[in-house]
Amino acid sequence: xxxxxxxxxxxxxxxxxxxxxxxxxxxxxxxxxxxxxxxxxxxxxxxxxxxxxxxxxxxxxxxxxxxxxxxxxxxxxxxxxxxxxxxxxxxxxxxxxxxxxxxxxxxxxxxxxxxxxxxxxxxxxxxxxxxxxxxxxxxxxxxxxxxxxxxxxxxxxxxx
Amino acid sequence: xxxxxxxxxxxxxxxxxxxxxxxxxxxxxxxxxxxxxxxxxxxxxxxxxxxxxxxxxxxxxxxxxxxxxxxxxxxxxxxxxxxxxxxxxxxxxxxxxxxxxxxxxxxxxxxxxxxxxxxxxxxxxxxxxxxxxxxxxxxxxxxxxxxxxxxxxxxxxxxxxxxxxxxxxxxxxxxxxxxxxxxxxxxxxxxxxxxxxxxxxxxxxxxxxxxxxxxxxxxxxxxxxxxxxxxxxxxxxxxxxxxxxxxxxxxxxxxxxxxxxxxxxxxxxxxxxxxxxxxxxxxxxxxxxxxxxxxxxxxxxxxxxxxxxxxxxxxxxxxxxxxxxxxxxxxxxxxxxxxxxxxxxxxxxxxxxxxxxxxxxxxxxxxxxxxxxxxxxxxxxxxxxxxxxxxxxxxxxxxxxxxxxxxxxxxxxxxxx
Numbered sequence: 001x002x003x004x005x006x007x008x009x010x011x012x013x014x015x016x017x018x019x020x021x022x023x024x025x026x027x028x029x030x031x032x033x034x035x036x037x038x039x040x041x042x043x044x045x046x047x048x049x050x051x052x053x054x055x056x057x058x059x060x061x062x063x064x065x066x067x068x069x070x071x072x073x074x075x076x077x078x079x080x081x082x083x084x085x086x087x088x089x090x091x092x093x094x095x096x097x098x099x100x101x102x103x104x105x106x107x108x109x110x111x112x113x114x115x116x117x118x119x120x121x122x123x124x125x126x127x128x129x130x131x132x133x134x135x136x137x138x139x140x141x142x143x144x145x146x147x148x149x150x151x152x153x154x155x156x157x158x159x160x
Numbered sequence: 161x162x163x164x165x166x167x168x169x170x171x172x173x174x175x176x177x178x179x180x181x182x183x184x185x186x187x188x189x190x191x192x193x194x195x196x197x198x199x200x201x202x203x204x205x206x207x208x209x210x211x212x213x214x215x216x217x218x219x220x221x222x223x224x225x226x227x228x229x230x231x232x233x234x235x236x237x238x239x240x241x242x243x244x245x246x247x248x249x250x251x252x253x254x255x256x257x258x259x260x261x262x263x264x265x266x267x268x269x270x271x272x273x274x275x276x277x278x279x280x281x282x283x284x285x286x287x288x289x290x291x292x293x294x295x296x297x298x299x300x301x302x303x304x305x306x307x308x309x310x311x312x313x314x315x316x317x318x319x320x321x322x323x324x325x326x327x328x329x330x331x332x333x334x335x336x337x338x339x340x341x342x343x344x345x346x347x348x349x350x351x352x353x354x355x356x357x358x359x360x361x362x363x364x365x366x367x368x369x370x371x372x373x374x375x376x377x378x379x380x381x382x383x384x385x386x387x388x389x390x391x392x393x394x395x396x397x398x399x400x401x402x403x404x405x406x407x408x409x410x411x412x413x414x415x416x417x418x419x420x421x422x423x424x425x426x427x428x429x430x431x432x433x434x435x436x437x438x439x440x441x442x443x444x445x446x447x448x449x450x451x452x453x454x455x456x457x458x459x460x461x462x463x464x465x466x467x468x469x470x471x472x473x474x475x476x477x478x479x480x481x482x483x484x485x486x487x488x489x490x491x492x493x494x495x496x497x498x499x500x501x502x503x504x505x506x507x508x509x510x511x512x513x514x515x516x517x518x519x520x521x522x523x524x525x526x527x528x529x530x531x532x533x534x535x536x537x538x539x540x541x542x543x544x545x546x547x548x549x550x551x552x553x554x555x556x557x558x559x560x561x562x563x564x565x566x567x568x569x570x571x572x573x574x575x576x577x
Contacts, residue, residue, distance in 0.1 A: 007184050014183040019174035028177065036190055043191070099169040118163055119170045150161040 006046045010039060017056065023115045024064045026104050034060055057120060058130045061112050102152040106145055113141040114149075229298035233329035233349055233382070233576045237279070238293050238300075240350035243367040244282025253278060255313045260292045260303065267303045268323055269294045279331070283309045284369045285343050287335070288316060293327045300327035306335055329576045330354075330380045330388045334372065344392045345369035352382035356392075388574045488512075488551045490558060492543065507539040507546075515552035522547045 014035075021031035021038075038059040042052060049055045103111055109131070116127045117138070124142075128135045161169075180186070230238070246252055256278055260267070273294040280291040286309045294301045307319030320335065330352075334344035346354045348366045355364055356378045368378070372392050379389045488511040492504070509517040511532050518529045519541045527546055528539040539546075549558045 010184045010187060014179050015177075018179050019177050022177045023170055023174055031177065032180075036187055039187055040191055043187075100173055103173075114166065115170070118166050119174070146161055146163070146166065149166065153161055 003043075003046055006043055009052055013053065017053075017060075020057065020115065020119065021060060023103070023119055024060060024112060026100055034063060038063060054130075057116070057122075061116060061130055062132075064108055064112050098153055099149075102149050105152065106148060110141045110145040110148075113138055114145045117142050230295065230300060231329060231576060233387075234300060234327050236349035237327065237329050237331070237347065238277050238295060240279075240366070242278045243280045243347060244289075244369075246281035246283065246288075247278075249281075252313070253281065256281060256290060256292075256316075259313045259317050260290075260294075263317060264294070267294075267321070269301050269303065270299070272296050273299065273301055279347055280345070280367070282345075282369060284345060285341065285371055287343060288319075289333075289335075289343075289345065289369075290316060291331065291333065291347070295327065301325060302327045302331070304333055330390070332378060332390060332392055334392065342372050343369070344372040346378055346380070346392075348380045348387075349382060352380050352387070355379045355381070385575070386573075387576060390574070488549075488554060488556075490549050505540050505542050507541055507549075509537050509539060509549070509551065511537075511551040518550040519546035519558070520548040520550060520555075521545060524548075 017035055017039075018031055021035040022028065025031045025034055038056055041059050042049065042056050045055070046052070103114075106114070112131065113127060116122045116130060117124070122130065124135050124138045128138045131138070241247065242253065257276065260276060260278075273296045275295050277293045277295070278290065279293050280289060282289055287306050288309050288311045289304065289306045292303045292305075294303065302324040304322040304324075305316050305319055307316045311319060322333070329349060331347040332344065333346075334342055346356075346368045348354050350366055352366045353364045354366060354368045356368055356370075357376050358370070359368070376392045377389055378392050380387050488509070491508040491510075492506075507519065509530075509532060511517060513532060515532050516529060517532055517537050517539060519527045519539045521527055527541050530537040530539055532551070546558050548555055
């Protein structure tokens with residue numbers, strides 16, 4: 001199947017989609033795996049989907065919540081290394097790693113709620129619809145998630 | 161943490177991600193591979209059905225778990241007795257079967273897989289592990305759950321979990337159970353033998369479970385034939401503010417210096433410029449690539465036994481081959497392939513900034529060329545193809561001892577068909 005619309009969607013959106021997948025998973029390999037598998041599902045339904053990006057985020061969010069994806073658990077095609085263009089400062093790396101580590105320790109659904117709400121800026125109602133849960137549950141998960149991150153990033157649970 | 165701080169943090173984290181080239185092409189490749197697998201499975205199912213139907217009619221009864229279409233070795237694994245010390249506890253087995261059946265949806269078991277087999281139930285080094293195969297005529301799905309030792313079924317179902325989209329004939333799984341202990345276990349079809357570096361003749365069998373402190377290659381033979389060699393990689397650990405120089409010191413017992421720090425690619429080597437070096441690649445999930453010195457005899461033990469650090473490095477994933485000439489270092493990078501880490505077609509070249517690097521074959525033909533922007537560049541060259549590397553005015557011989565997926569100079573392979 002080759003559909004120019006789908007191809008254009010992939011080629012123009014892949015970077016931003018991969019960033020979201022990375023926030024959902026925390027590793028480059030798992031992010032590529034999640035994104036590629038989600039895109040293949042979107043590809044099968046391309047002509048019947050009105051808002052492909054929203055549909056794709058729904059697939060990604062639910063796959064992330066429902067399946068614990070581990071590195072190496074699935075086929076991953078990587079024929080070149082990701083390119084880095086902007087060096088990070090040491091402080092930025094530390095801050096980045098601390099947040100990633102704190103996110104890694106949140107339950108999958110809680111992490112997904114935070115990404116949908118505060119990275120993709122979905123409303124509470126839209127987030128609830130995407131995850132098939134109540135608005136109250138989204139509010140609760142977001143609030144508890146922020147509280148947990150706050151606790152962990154203040155150093156109370158740092159692994160040495 | 162405020163919402164604004166989280167948004168800023170998300171931006172910082174996301175900014176480190178850049179897609180590899182040609183995402184659409186890679187996606188289509190993946191789709192083709194998936195389609196080929198499906199076609200193969202369907203063809204195998206037809207063939208198996210054609211062969212097995214007359215036998216089934218002749219016998220008058222269906223065999224216990226017939227799974228035509230599944231790889232015959234997967235079928236043989238599923239038909240093998242349940243492994244582990246808990247397998248004989250029939251009451252527990254019954255409870256587990258009911259629990260896994262009741263949690264199919266929660267475990268994301270695809271619809272249509274109406275059969276189930278407990279492959280393993282065991283208490284290993286203080287943790288209870290259960291591995292279950294859900295399967296149909298043509299496909300399979302693996303669920304693994306673990307919890308503290310002696311855990312009841314309810315506790316187990318709320319413990320750790322792991323799913324795989326298919327069952328391999330040789331299942332190798334593992335879990336880090338505490339800061340210093342990684343439990344690995346391997347299951348092979350009944351009658352096969354799993355050979356690990358620490359196996360003694362008395363414990364070579366079709367089920368192995370033990371602590372693995374370092375990366376190892378495990379091999380399995382069936383019916384006298386070598387079927388697979390794959391890596392067992394202790395699980396990743398979170399390292400808080402990893403210090404490459406300190407890790408190098410722990411590995412080698414000598415002081416090292418950060419030779420290069422290019423974003424999250426860090427090469428560390430001795431101050432003298434010769435001797436072992438290692439590479440940390442963020443793209444490999446904070447993995448550490450231990451490298452052999454130029455001209456050294458590959459020596460897995462020295463490469464992987466060394467760490468005695470209080471917070472050990474995360475995956476010590478591979479030795480590669482490093483070649484150094486003056487200020488030039490050429491490194492064959494690893495990549496993950498299935499459950500293994502293998503050598504990729506990428507050479508990392510470190511050298512004087514602004515120069516160009518070339519890989520040449522035996523006839524002097526340029527196989528690939530690229531600029532060393534900032535002193536670092538990549539060349540795409542198949543393992544064993546290049547015999548000479550040229551960086552600016554400097555060129556030197558480049559010999560890779562063997563081709564193909566290898567790790568610690570041991571070939572990795574899979575012959576399950």
